[in-house]
Amino acid sequence: MSSLLAPISIGGLRLANRIVIAPMCQYSAKEGVIQPWHWQHLGTMAISGAGVAIVEATGVEAIGRITPGDTGLWNDEQEAAFVRLLADIRSYSKTPIGIQLAHAGRKASTNAPWTERGGPLAPEAGAWTTAAPSAIPFTEGWHRPEALDDAAMARIKAAFVESAKRADRAGFELVELHGAHGYLLSEFLSPISSIRTDAYGGSLENRMRYPLEVAEAVRAVWPRDKALGMRLNGSDWVEGGLTPDETAQMAHRLQALGFDYVHISSGGNVATAKIPGGEPGYQVAFAEVVKKAAPDMTVIAVGMINTPEQAEAIVASGKADMIALARPVLDDPRWPLRAIAKLGGAPPYPVQYARAAEPLWPGYAFAHGG
Numbered sequence: 001m002s003s004l005l006a007p008i009s010i011g012g013l014r015l016a017n018r019i020v021i022a023p024m025c026q027y028s029a030k031e032g033v034i035q036p037w038h039w040q041h042l043g044t045m046a047i048s049g050a051g052v053a054i055v056e057a058t059g060v061e062a063i064g065r066i067t068p069g070d071t072g073l074w075n076d077e078q079e080a081a082f083v084r085l086l087a088d089i090r091s092y093s094k095t096p097i098g099i100q101l102a103h104a105g106r107k108a109s110t111n112a113p114w115t116e117r118g119g120p121l122a123p124e125a126g127a128w129t130t131a132a133p134s135a136i137p138f139t140e141g142w143h144r145p146e147a148l149d150d151a152a153m154a155r156i157k158a159a160f161v162e163s164a165k166r167a168d169r170a171g172f173e174l175v176e177l178h179g180a181h182g183y184l185l186s187e188f189l190s191p192i193s194s195i196r197t198d199a200y201g202g203s204l205e206n207r208m209r210y211p212l213e214v215a216e217a218v219r220a221v222w223p224r225d226k227a228l229g230m231r232l233n234g235s236d237w238v239e240g241g242l243t244p245d246e247t248a249q250m251a252h253r254l255q256a257l258g259f260d261y262v263h264i265s266s267g268g269n270v271a272t273a274k275i276p277g278g279e280p281g282y283q284v285a286f287a288e289v290v291k292k293a294a295p296d297m298t299v300i301a302v303g304m305i306n307t308p309e310q311a312e313a314i315v316a317s318g319k320a321d322m323i324a325l326a327r328p329v330l331d332d333p334r335w336p337l338r339a340i341a342k343l344g345g346a347p348p349y350p351v352q353y354a355r356a357a358e359p360l361w362p363g364y365a366f367a368h369g370g
């Protein structure tokens with residue numbers, strides 16, 4: 001019996017298996033509004049066979065976008081487009097769809113990765129003033145952010161809440177707060193990017209304060225019968241940076257607030273960090289630390305989980321409860337369907353495509369050539 005294929009409930013959401021389509025920025029929105037590209041991308045992910053698919057990091061306010069092409073969820077037009085997308089997906093797929101809500105902090109106002117290698121936007125390309133816990137640029141040549149004051153922090157917290165309400169209305173069944181990769185909430189958590197001397201900086205308790213305040217405010221408006229989680233960095237990959245034990249403490253605190261899961265990634269906060277990103281499962285050990293420390297919290301592992309056997313072993317060994325995939329499903333959007341077949345399950349091919357899966361329909365293709 002496959003552990004990866006065992007159904008699981010996160011919060012009020014029942015998932016058919018433990019394969020998650022990770023959030024993946026497409027940098028293809030206009031004014032934050034999803035475009036035809038998103039229909040094909042997310043439609044494809046919705047028929048991938050995964051237990052849940054999570055829409056890319058979506059800005060809760062305009063200056064919180066990584067690039068001008070990021071999706072947003074702060075106005076009616078953006079919300080209405082998601083309503084249409086989710087209704088369309090629901091007409092052919094039962095796969096629950098989630099969304100990652102994000103604020104890019106000091107890493108906002110950049111190019112898409114395929115322009116200037118994703119570096120900071122030039123003024124003539126529409127660069128904006130970024131905001132972060134402390135006025136420290138991500139790296140040399142990047143925008144120097146303004147250090148957030150109390151009013152700005154309250155504004156951003158309210159923006160997360162408004163976006164979560166919009167996500168609920170649009171029909172999303174899961175919200176993931178982006179607390180990883182050196183974006184705003186993780187900038188608060190890491191002592192590298194936050195050198196604040198007020199109640200929001202210094203000790204771990206203080207560094208957790210703002211992300212937890214945002215989490216609590218979103219929890220208050222996000223329905224209990226849906227799923228709510230946060231993506232966290234297990235490490236900054238540098239001496240003096242965020243540690244897996246600190247992340248485990250954050251997971252505990254999120255659990256106490258009523259969060260349903262944590263999604264353990266790493267990196268992105270220190271430009272010079274040496275990350276063994278080419279190694280299979282290079283972040284799984286962080287998920288394992290969190291799972292051991294917070295056994296009742298649902299933990300998702302991610303990062304170079306490339307084969308069904310590797311995914312199965314991670315879940316079967318209890319290092320994590322679920323696994324997420326990004327690049328493997330860009331390369332092969334049927335990865336989950338193939339994994340289900342390989343691990344002895346019944347791959348939920350859409351009926352229109354079922355003839356491609358000969359084991360499901362032996363001889364069918366030949367008997368019904370038309």
Ligand SMILES: Cc1cc2nc3c(=O)[nH]c(=O)nc-3n(C[C@H](O)[C@H](O)[C@H](O)COP(=O)(O)O)c2cc1C
Nearest residue numbers: 022023024025056057302303304305325326327328
């Ligand atoms: C095209 C692309 C876009 C991504 N966008 C996001 C994002 O919006 N939010 C996020 O938390 N991570 C994002 N990531 C990181 C992935 O979710 C994932 O954590 C990372 O790629 C490692 O998993 P993988 O080895 O399966 O690709 C992105 C990755 C890729 C390849």
